[in-house]
Amino acid sequence: MNLATDLIHAGAEIFLLVMVSIILIADLFVTGRSKMFTYLLVQLTLLGCALITVSTHEPGVAVTAFNGMFVDDLMADVLKLLSYLAVSALLIYSRGYLLARGLFSGEFMVLTLFALLGMMVMISACNFVTLYIGLELLALSLYALVALQRDSAVATEAAMKYFVLGALASGLLLYGMSMLYGATGTLDIYKMSVAIELGVNNKALLVFGLVFIVAGLAFKLGVVPFHMWVPDVYHGAPTAMTMLISTAPKLAAFAFTMRILADGLQPLMIHWSGMLVILAMLSIALGNVAAIAQTNLKRMFAYSTIAHMGFLLLGVLSGGIEGYGSAMFYAVVYVLMSMGGFGMILLLSREGFEADKLSDFKGLNQRSPWLAFMMLLLMFAMAGVPPTVGFYAKFAVLEAVVQTGHIPLAIFAVMFSLIGAFFYLRIVKLMYFDTPESHEPINMQPDTALLISINSIAVLLLGILPGTLMSVCAVSVQQSLLLH
Amino acid sequence: MNLETLVFYLFGAITLLAGLRVITARNPVHAAMFLVLAFCSSAGIWLLLEAEFLAVTLILVYVGAVMVLFLFVVMMLDINLDQLREGFWRWFPFGAALALIMVAEMVWVLGSRTTADTVGAVQHAANYSNTKELGRLLYTDYVYPFELAAVLLLVAMVAAIALTLRRRIGVKSQDIAKQVQVKKADRLRIITDESERKTDAQSGS
Numbered sequence: 001m002n003l004a005t006d007l008i009h010a011g012a013e014i015f016l017l018v019m020v021s022i023i024l025i026a027d028l029f030v031t032g033r034s035k036m037f038t039y040l041l042v043q044l045t046l047l048g049c050a051l052i053t054v055s056t057h058e059p060g061v062a063v064t065a066f067n068g069m070f071v072d073d074l075m076a077d078v079l080k081l082l083s084y085l086a087v088s089a090l091l092i093y094s095r096g097y098l099l100a101r102g103l104f105s106g107e108f109m110v111l112t113l114f115a116l117l118g119m120m121v122m123i124s125a126c127n128f129v130t131l132y133i134g135l136e137l138l139a140l141s142l143y144a145l146v147a148l149q150r151d152s153a154v155a156t157e158a159a160m161k162y163f164v165l166g167a168l169a170s171g172l173l174l175y176g177m178s179m180l181y182g183a184t185g186t187l188d189i190y191k192m193s194v195a196i197e198l199g200v201n202n203k204a205l206l207v208f209g210l211v212f213i214v215a216g217l218a219f220k221l222g223v224v225p226f227h228m229w230v231p232d233v234y235h236g237a238p239t240a241m242t243m244l245i246s247t248a249p250k251l252a253a254f255a256f257t258m259r260i261l262a263d264g265l266q267p268l269m270i271h272w273s274g275m276l277v278i279l280a281m282l283s284i285a286l287g288n289v290a291a292i293a294q295t296n297l298k299r300m301f302a303y304s305t306i307a308h309m310g311f312l313l314l315g316v317l318s319g320g321i322e323g324y325g326s327a328m329f330y331a332v333v334y335v336l337m338s339m340g341g342f343g344m345i346l347l348l349s350r351e352g353f354e355a356d357k358l359s360d361f362k363g364l365n366q367r368s369p370w371l372a373f374m375m376l377l378l379m380f381a382m383a384g385v386p387p388t389v390g391f392y393a394k395f396a397v398l399e400a401v402v403q404t405g406h407i408p409l410a411i412f413a414v415m416f417s418l419i420g421a422f423f424y425l426r427i428v429k430l431m432y433f434d435t436p437e438s439h440e441p442i443n444m445q446p447d448t449a450l451l452i453s454i455n456s457i458a459v460l461l462l463g464i465l466p467g468t469l470m471s472v473c474a475v476s477v478q479q480s481l482l483l484h
Numbered sequence: 485m486n487l488e489t490l491v492f493y494l495f496g497a498i499t500l501l502a503g504l505r506v507i508t509a510r511n512p513v514h515a516a517m518f519l520v521l522a523f524c525s526s527a528g529i530w531l532l533l534e535a536e537f538l539a540v541t542l543i544l545v546y547v548g549a550v551m552v553l554f555l556f557v558v559m560m561l562d563i564n565l566d567q568l569r570e571g572f573w574r575w576f577p578f579g580a581a582l583a584l585i586m587v588a589e590m591v592w593v594l595g596s597r598t599t600a601d602t603v604g605a606v607q608h609a610a611n612y613s614n615t616k617e618l619g620r621l622l623y624t625d626y627v628y629p630f631e632l633a634a635v636l637l638l639v640a641m642v643a644a645i646a647l648t649l650r651r652r653i654g655v656k657s658q659d660i661a662k663q664v665q666v667k668k669a670d671r672l673r674i675i676t677d678e679s680e681r682k683t684d685a686q687s688g689s
Binding site for chain 2: 006010017117136141147150204
């Protein structure tokens with residue numbers, strides 16, 4: 001395969017990089033606080049990326065490029081399109097919030113796009129080198145974004161914690177990768193899978209490396225016992241950055257887990273699925289129980305993320321098309337719900353006021369019945385109440401778990417989801433049955449109002465008609481598994 | 485034991501000792517200097533493996549640039565290490581126990597078995613160019629991650645500027661454009677004093 005065709009397959013990444021460089025320069029000449037020109041340019045860039053990704057897609061086949069460094073398959077394209085959508089929605093949601101705090105700068109947008117580039121690299125990487133560079137590109141941009149609000153001591157502390165623990169996780173991951181390289185002699189994940197199947201000299205070295213890989217992945221996903229950074233970072237970072245951390249990167253993290261564990265280390269599944277069982281059980285238990293004690297909504301969402309990531313791992317450890325497909329479906333649904341939840345906090349916040357405490361949601365129904373109803377849909381989805389999509393996502397994962405015979409595991413997950421339903425439904429109770437503490441008018445921009453409505457109604461509609469998305473997930477996972 | 489093995493163990497021992505001193509030295513400047521020593525002896529090991537280019541780069545980049553900057557920072561900051569180490573001994577038993585368990589596990593997993601077939605370091609002909617080979621790989625097989633690594637540096641640059649650049653009012657700084665555009669009238673004021681005007685008037689009359 002020659003370089004020209006390789007470049008076409010990586011067209012979206014190249015276009016994004018070129019546009020980021022242009023935006024970086026162009027932004028210097030844009031005056032005024034609102035940065036409308038830069039903002040529109042960023043949105044157009046995302047649209048351009050989406051068009052390129054769709055037009056370079058080759059149906060039915062997975063193409064590798066750059067000597068097996070890069071893979072372009074259905075899973076990559078679907079996840080990339082969803083990432084563009086998530087980043088675009090993030091910018092719409094967070095514009096008002098960041099403008100009020102003087103953070104809506106060119107740097108914010110450029111770093112967000114760099115983070116997106118990192119995610120895209122991770123999503124279509126199939127070599128440990130590219131996987132790691134994509135991860136670092138994403139992580140570095142996120143560290144800087146969290147620290148962007150320099151006057152806030154909490155944000156700086158969060159950035160520091162995120163940076164130190166993130167570096168530790170990267171170290172663990174690299175150590176594991178070097179062990180696997182030592183055992184198999186290759187960094188290409190498909191070749192590695194073949195090499196393991198053919199048999200290696202030292203299986204202990206392989207499993208030893210696997211332990212570090214799983215620990216590094218667990219750090220990045222934020223599952224127990226590697227979750228310590230999640231609540232502090234979610235709480236300390238400006239809400240818009242929290243939203244960025246908790247949405248699109250989860251799609252990339254799913255792809256990352258899939259490529260390493262399901263594609264590269266499939267022959268070691270007996271070993272890693274056991275580790276994932278422990279991680280998933282601990283996460284679901286701790287996430288759901290600890291969230292009850294929180295009075296800060298961002299912190300509560302952080303623990304809820306830990307529990308959701310536990311569910312995602314349940315799908316991955318079940319294996320097979322059902323398992324991986326349901327995990328991908330869960331990741332997509334989680335991004336949708338999390339987007340809405342943080343979007344609501346951003347919407348209710350105003351200059352000098354963060355609507356991130358539970359008491360800020362008291363009596364929301366009297367202040368704005370429509371917003372309260374949207375929040376109700378989102379909370380029902382997170383709790384997994386039918387007919388919202390949250391129910392279907394949990395159902396699909398549990399179905400895959402039961403099919404593999406882990407029935408006690410499924411029962412355990414259901415029990416703790418029931419406990420978790422308490423703190424989601426508490427918000428619904430606060431909104432509908434309590435009297436509001438403040439009567440400040442909610443000033444919404446028309447675009448954010450429209451977006452939150454679309455977001456919440458999508459949660460409902462996808463729950464009623466999950467078939468299309470589910471089959472897209474199943475087909476993309478199947479194609480990605482066929483490669484080796 | 486041939487000479488090569490002897491040199492390897494010598495460099496290995498120096499690297500380990502220097503690494504140990506980096507974390508135990510009381511004076512941060514000494515710690516930085518020990519890190520330089522560790523880099524130098526690792527470069528020696530790489531030379532032994534016939535990776536000359538990497539060895540030279542390690543010295544040039546890490547010792548020559550990174551560690552010098554590091555030393556500047558360490559010397560400029562007034563770090564009181566004793567204050568930083570407060571509570572070290574209180575947590576030491578806990579940390580040491582954890583570390584011991586980890587080491588024991590590693591030895592248990594890896595120690596009893598042989599690792600992959602080792603045939604010693606790869607030997608190359610005298611005219612083999614390490615630099616050429618690396619360059620060829622970087623610009624062909626690894627061109628995609630290589631370019632991405634460049635993007636990583638760009639992100640670091642953008643992030644560093646975004647986090648540290650602040651426009652404060654009242655800071656004395658030079659504006660080159662204004663300095664260049666300055667006119668004579670802005671800087672020079674011609675004063676004619678009383679006596680001079682008198683002499684002018686006299687000589688004129």
